[in-house]
Amino acid sequence: MSWFGFAGIFAAFFATHSIPLRPAFKSPLVAWLGRRWFGVIYSLLSLIMLALLIHAAGRAPYVQLWPVAEWQYRVVQGGMLVVCLLLAMAVGRPNPFSFGGWENARFEPSRPGIVRLSRHPLLLALALWAGLHLLPNGNLSHVILFGCLATFALAGQSLIDRRKRRELGDVVWQDMHNEVARASLLGAPLSRTSTALRIAAGVALYAFLVALHPVVIGVPAG
The missing domain is CATH 1.10.287 (Helix Hairpins)
Incomplete structure (x- = not known):
């Protein structure tokens, strides 16, 4: 091509x-x-x-920019578990701050869950995925690919913030943001069972991606 x-x-x-x-x-x-x-x-x-x-x-x-090293794969393997857990904790949950929120009327700013860590957990997961995959893919086409996707995911957060502020109104958005910021990072989840199931789903997703990687991408995940 x-x-x-x-x-x-x-x-x-x-x-x-x-x-x-x-x-x-x-x-x-x-x-x-x-x-x-x-x-x-x-x-x-x-x-x-x-x-x-x-x-x-x-x-x-193919234009090589830096060589591949074993440690790069180890970093990607550990980081991708974090990405999968982020996805599992974010998908299908109320989140009026970002896209992909589900039943946002049920969102409780005092118990925000993963939203306490990031208003845009799905975009954060995308940025981490792209940034991690830059390490063992030091050729020009993949640097362009993953570098642009990481930048897209990070820049998209401020764009969505502006859009949501317009939709919700400055006062409502700021009040919710302030209440989320006051919530504990390690506060009790709305449902311990749901949280445990989501963690299990994140680990299962990680195992699935590791198994699927050589089939879909053509190289093993590490």
Whole structure:
């Protein structure tokens, strides 16, 4: 694959992630599909485009920037467990501060769960995933790929903050933010059973990704 082909897929990736979220497009789509189905379809499209982008990076011309070392894989292995736990603790939970929140009316700022650590745990997980994968992928196409995705995830947090402040109103957003900031980092969860199940799901996801990595990506995860 040429650099032009790689750039074209990159442009398509960002277009499919940004355009459907613009109010002019999102509002009619949500009205037609419903909020739940819009979220499902958007998530599937995002995963498909991400897989295509990763495949394109592997087919782009190889230009080495730094050598691969064993310690890099060890860091990725440990860090990816954190990423999987973040995802497990964040998916399907109320979070009025970010995208992907589920039943946000049930959100309790005094017991915010993972939101106490980050208002945008899914974007934090994406940034960590991309940053970790920079280490053992020191060639130009993968540095562009993972560097841009990490930057996209980090910059997206401030963009979503501004959008949510407009939607909720400055006073409501700031009051919730202040109450979340006062909550304990190690406060009692709303449900110990649910928390234990989510931790187990995160560990299972990690094991699944390790097993699937050589099948999907073509190289073992370490």
